Amino acid sequence: MSLASDPLPERPRWEGEGTSRIPFQVYTDEQLHKKELERFFYQGHWCYVGLEAEVPAVGDFKRTVVGERSVIMTRSAADEISVVENVCAHRGMRFCRERHGHKKEFVCSYHQWSYTLQGDLQGVPFRRGVKQDGKVNGGMPADFKTAEHGLTRLKVARRGGVVFASFDENVPSLEDYLGPAILGYFDRLFNGRQLKVLGYNRQRIPGNWKLMQENIKDPYHPGLLHTGFGTFGLWRADHKSQLVMDEHFRHAAMISTRGSAGQAGQVTQVSSFKESMELHDKRFIDIVPEPWWAGPTPPGRPKASEAPLGGSEVPEGASVGAPVPTAVMMTIFPSVILQQQVNSVSTRHIQPDGHGAFDFVWTHFGFEDDTPEMEQRRLRQANLFGPAGFVAADDGEVIEFSQEAFESKPFHRALAELGGRGVENTDHMVTETLIRGMYAYWRKVMEA
Ligand code: FES
Ligand code: FE2
Numbered sequence: 001m002s003l004a005s006d007p008l009p010e011r012p013r014w015e016g017e018g019t020s021r022i023p024f025q026v027y028t029d030e031q032l033h034k035k036e037l038e039r040f041f042y043q044g045h046w047c048y049v050g051l052e053a054e055v056p057a058v059g060d061f062k063r064t065v066v067g068e069r070s071v072i073m074t075r076s077a078a079d080e081i082s083v084v085e086n087v088c089a090h091r092g093m094r095f096c097r098e099r100h101g102h103k104k105e106f107v108c109s110y111h112q113w114s115y116t117l118q119g120d121l122q123g124v125p126f127r128r129g130v131k132q133d134g135k136v137n138g139g140m141p142a143d144f145k146t147a148e149h150g151l152t153r154l155k156v157a158r159r160g161g162v163v164f165a166s167f168d169e170n171v172p173s174l175e176d177y178l179g180p181a182i183l184g185y186f187d188r189l190f191n192g193r194q195l196k197v198l199g200y201n202r203q204r205i206p207g208n209w210k211l212m213q214e215n216i217k218d219p220y221h222p223g224l225l226h227t228g229f230g231t232f233g234l235w236r237a238d239h240k241s242q243l244v245m246d247e248h249f250r251h252a253a254m255i256s257t258r259g260s261a262g263q264a265g266q267v268t269q270v271s272s273f274k275e276s277m278e279l280h281d282k283r284f285i286d287i288v289p290e291p292w293w294a295g296p297t298p299p300g301r302p303k304a305s306e307a308p309l310g311g312s313e314v315p316e317g318a319s320v321g322a323p324v325p326t327a328v329m330m331t332i333f334p335s336v337i338l339q340q341q342v343n344s345v346s347t348r349h350i351q352p353d354g355h356g357a358f359d360f361v362w363t364h365f366g367f368e369d370d371t372p373e374m375e376q377r378r379l380r381q382a383n384l385f386g387p388a389g390f391v392a393a394d395d396g397e398v399i400e401f402s403q404e405a406f407e408s409k410p411f412h413r414a415l416a417e418l419g420g421r422g423v424e425n426t427d428h429m430v431t432e433t434l435i436r437g438m439y440a441y442w443r444k445v446m447e448a
Pocket of ligand 2: 221
């Protein structure tokens with residue numbers, strides 16, 4: 001038994017086989033956090049930076065982060081998105097302060113070095129010195145080359161209107177990075193339709209960034225913790241569901257089909273289930289199935305509309321056979337959660353700030369071809385989410401309270417043994433397998 005006064009080992013001690021007992025130290029150790037930034041956010045991984053729809057016109061930009069580094073995503077040409085680091089090549093100032101804007105060039109206010117939208121250095125004041133009394137004073141050395149002093153440019157990958165960036169030149173393609181199973185769910189949501197940004201939520205959560213990944217890799221808490229989810233039948237442990245990971249167990253998709261269980265059944269034993277609770281404004285869960293929920297119809301398979309299947313949850317155009325998912329929550333390691341919860345779709349960007357806090361930025365979006373009614377519906381359903389959302393407010397709190405406990409006894413460990421101690425894809429959600437999977441990957445990368 002460790003005592004609080006014992007120094008923590010440099011490498012956390014994992015109890016037993018595998019990763020079902022997670023040392024609190026992985027949430028509390030600043031050195032480990034720095035190593036995570038290096039190994040997950042700055043090398044070998046793609047990080048989410050935004051949606052193309054956020055920067056529609058040439059010169060539009062958005063300031064965001066990769067890990068803890070400030071970066072700028074810019075529409076640098078009609079069909080080009082550049083991502084540059086927000087660190088001036090001169091003396092390192094974080095020159096861009098606006099969150100969003102439009103510029104022809106970037107100018108650092110300190111000494112006015114100016115850069116193209118792609119990040120090339122184009123102007124250096126007093127480069128050739130200043131003439132005084134017939135003599136040139138100062139100036140940059142004759143061998144100074146602007147070409148060698150541009151902003152740091154990140155590698156960029158775009159797919160379906162979503163933009164990812166990496167500091168690592170040798171990162172695999174985004175498609176290989178996601179792997180075929182996760183890519184299929186990614187393409188289901190981002191299937192080529194033009195995206196439309198509906199709005200943002202931002203919140204600071206005083207907890208370790210991995211807790212947010214865990215929260216969305218934990219499929220059974222919503223029906224227990226979130227009164228709203230269980231009571232209104234949006235997400236329950238007895239719904240038909242599937243958990244799918246990439247081959248490294250770092251990314252995952254939780255797929256769930258609403259309305260595929262009995263009305264009350266087991267969930268009436270759950271304390272958060274409130275039979276008498278009702279929504280005053282029913283429009284918050286005015287759900288209308290959409291064709292894309294079924295995913296692409298495999299060739300040769302009849303569409304649902306051509307088959308005598310019916311059922312209110314089967315959208316027009318859906319393929320027959322598998323139940324049509326009404327919610328797919330994807331965790332793309334390490335930086336983003338891609339959400340479809342009935343008609344509400346959003347990206348949730350995890351922006352770490354030290355081991356004990358992160359900013360969580362939600363971009364709610366829709367599609368350019370949505371009807372005005374559908375756009376309204378997406379906006380209304382977005383009330384479930386964000387810092388004051390009917391369900392998401394609970395997650396911020398439990399993460400904060402978990403972090404508080406971790407800090408008080410970092411030598412202890414958490415338990416993730418529901419559904420066993422191994423890691424595998426499942427066809428139910430009564431398991432913590434995705435969390436074990438993420439830490440199997442964590443150990444592989446962090447202990448190498
Ligand atoms: Fe940016 Fe000097 S630090 S111009
Ligand atoms: Fe939750």
